[in-house]
Structures are given as C-alpha cells and as structure tokens.
Amino acid sequence: MxxxxxxxxxxxxxxxxxxxxSRPGFARLPRALAYAWAGLRAALRHExxxxxxxxxxxxxxxxxxxxxxxxxxxxxxxxxxxxxWIVELLNSALEALADAVSAQPHPLLxxxxxxxxxxxxxxIGGAVLTWAAVWxx
Numbered sequence: 847m848x849x850x851x852x853x854x855x856x857x858x859x860x861x862x863x864x865x866x867x868s869r870p871g872f873a874r875l876p877r878a879l880a881y882a883w884a885g886l887r888a889a890l891r892h893e894x895x896x897x898x899x900x901x902x903x904x905x906x907x908x909x910x911x912x913x914x915x916x917x918x919x920x921x922x923x924x925x926x927x928x929x930x931w932i933v934e935l936l937n938s939a940l941e942a943l944a945d946a947v948s949a950q951p952h953p954l955l956x957x958x959x960x961x962x963x964x965x966x967x968x969x970i971g972g973a974v975l976t977w978a979a980v981w982x983x
Contacts, residue, residue, distance in 0.1 A: 895966075903930065911924075922980060923980055929972070930969050
C-alpha cells in the first residue's frame with residue numbers, strides 16, 4: 847500500500863527526478879560557481895539598477911574598510927550594502943521570470959514585480975539606517 851495518495855496519471859514522486867537536478871557533494875561545486883558567475887555577468891549586462899547600486903556600493907564598502915570605527919560596525923556597513931545587492935539580484939530574477947512567463951500585462955505579474963521592488967526599497971532604507979546609526983555622533 848502506498849502511504850502517499852497521488853492523482854491518477856501523475857508520475858510516482860520517487861521516480862519524478864528532474865534531469866536538471868544537480869549531483870550531490872563537492873562534484874557540483876564547479877558547476878554551481880559557473881552558474882553563479884553567469885548570473886552576476888547577466889545582471890551586470892542587463893540590469894541598470896544593479897549597476898547603479900554597484901556604483902554606489904563599491905565606494906561605500908571601500909570607505910567602510912578605511913573608516914569604520916570597529917569591526918562590528920564594519921560588518922554592519924558592508925553587510926547592509928551586500929544585502930541591497932542580494933535583494934536586487936533576487937528582484938531582477940523575479941522580474942526576468944515574470945517577463946518570460948508573459949509579455950502581456952497581468953495583474954499578478956505586476957503585483958509580483960511591485961513587491962520585489964518594495965523589497966529593494968526597504969533594504970535600501972535599512973542600509974541607510976545602518977549607515978546613519980554607525981556614523982551618528
């Protein structure tokens with residue numbers, strides 16, 4: 847007796863393994879790094895917002911490395927910039943996926959894009975607050 851019920855016509859969940867699934871262990875690391883590098887290159891090539899955030903963030907990180915009052919403040923300053931970049935990358939991926947699903951306007955796709963943009967906005971606000979808290983007299 848199968849303990850998990852399934853709908854007729856669907857493949858057995860145990861047998862339904864995607865051919866895109868990666869290998870376990872360290873053998874997957876070179877491919878994973880190549881995919882990550884390709885993603886960064888794609889973001890640099892296609893995403894103006896990511897390039898703008900890099901142009902602001904890189905000098906901020908250099909300044910933080912030089913002038914942060916302590917190591918924990920340095921971690922907070924650099925971490926806040928990195929978090930902005932990470933959320934922007936996720937937002938860009940969401941927008942690319944939404945554009946691939948449909949070129950026609952759709953309320954749910956628009957909502958997803960707006961929510962992703964709101965996440966970036968809140969992250970930038972958090973970074974500004976972090977920098978203000980570190981440098982506030």
